[in-house]
Amino acid sequence: MGDSLTHGGVWCQEASRRLIGSGGVPAGLSLSNISFVGRKTGGGIGWEGNGGWSWVSYATSGRPAYRFYVTNVITPPAIDAVYTNNEQKFAVAEINITEGAGNIRCIGHGSTPTASGMLTKSSGAGDDTIKFASYKMDAGNPFWNAAKDQLDIKSYVQTYCNGALDVMYFLLSWNGQTPFRTDFSSSSCINDAKTLFDHIHSVYPQAKIKLMGIQLPSLNGGMGANYGAAGTSYSDTYGMVVTALNMNQAYHDFANESGYSDFVEFVNVSSQFDSENNMPESDVAVNSRSSKTEKRGTNGVHPSTEGYLQIADVVFRNFVANFCQ
Numbered sequence: 001m002g003d004s005l006t007h008g009g010v011w012c013q014e015a016s017r018r019l020i021g022s023g024g025v026p027a028g029l030s031l032s033n034i035s036f037v038g039r040k041t042g043g044g045i046g047w048e049g050n051g052g053w054s055w056v057s058y059a060t061s062g063r064p065a066y067r068f069y070v071t072n073v074i075t076p077p078a079i080d081a082v083y084t085n086n087e088q089k090f091a092v093a094e095i096n097i098t099e100g101a102g103n104i105r106c107i108g109h110g111s112t113p114t115a116s117g118m119l120t121k122s123s124g125a126g127d128d129t130i131k132f133a134s135y136k137m138d139a140g141n142p143f144w145n146a147a148k149d150q151l152d153i154k155s156y157v158q159t160y161c162n163g164a165l166d167v168m169y170f171l172l173s174w175n176g177q178t179p180f181r182t183d184f185s186s187s188s189c190i191n192d193a194k195t196l197f198d199h200i201h202s203v204y205p206q207a208k209i210k211l212m213g214i215q216l217p218s219l220n221g222g223m224g225a226n227y228g229a230a231g232t233s234y235s236d237t238y239g240m241v242v243t244a245l246n247m248n249q250a251y252h253d254f255a256n257e258s259g260y261s262d263f264v265e266f267v268n269v270s271s272q273f274d275s276e277n278n279m280p281e282s283d284v285a286v287n288s289r290s291s292k293t294e295k296r297g298t299n300g301v302h303p304s305t306e307g308y309l310q311i312a313d314v315v316f317r318n319f320v321a322n323f324c325q
Contacts, residue, residue: 088108
């Protein structure tokens with residue numbers, strides 16, 4: 001479970017491959033009693049990841065969502081397909097269509113849609129256009145029961161996890177941070193995590209929760225490449241490194257608190273992640289008068305493929321240590 005680092009499922013699929021796959025490098029263990037499950041799917045497994053989300057997104061109703069009532073659908077849209085209406089984007093999060101009619105729930109990224117009309121595909125699979133007769137506001141959080149206006153992890157598990165939940169790995173959150181942060185007890189972090197974990201534990205008391213720390217950001221220019229040199233706190237590379245380390249300490253302390261230590265474990269990603277070499281970068285001239293080149297970061301917080309594979313290695317090692325001995 002996570003934000004944009006989990007959205008594409010790269011580390012999820014590689015962790016699964018190492019456990020239940022065969023061959024490859026490193027070779028998979030070919031275990032047969034493990035299933036990675038969730039609403040997002042790919043490579044034969046499932047997971048949950050949403051770009052830009054943080055703890056508050058999963059602990060409350062989340063971002064605004066819209067349930068469109070549609071007809072004459074030939075090829076239903078895929079999860080994460082993006083459609084536009086009223087000059088705004090709507091990402092498909094849930095599909096309930098039978099014989100071409102039903103509803104799709106989308107996460108909004110701007111103003112509200114028109115009262116009725118057409119959804120036009122911008123990216124992903126599905127019909128190029130989908131006609132909708134009406135819509136209603138809904139909760140964006142897939143863990144949220146809009147009818148009851150409360151968290152409902154059981155409905156998610158029954159719908160997307162074959163009705164069973166043994167362990168959850170959470171990788172959050174680079175979103176909503178500021179440099180040199182020391183206090184993570186605000187509602188956007190530890191308190192919201194506690195709200196979510198308390199609910200999960202009350203419904204699935206035997207389930208374990210793995211609280212993954214965040215890796216250090218790009219150390220050679222990626223923060224500036226994404227966030228500029230001014231106008232945003234994320235451009236302060238050193239300050240964000242300090243924040244990441246302090247957040248990991250806060251996660252460690254939270255996982256060891258009485259009442260949580262029995263089912264929550266802190267998993268330190270940064271100690272096993274090479275931020276100097278496994279963040280995206282390119283070769284650029286060292287100055288305008290030299291043909292000599294150096295590596296310069298091109299992304300602040302999203303790893304290269306090799307970095308995502310390192311995150312998978314962290315999960316693999318933790319899973320083997322806890323469940324395969």
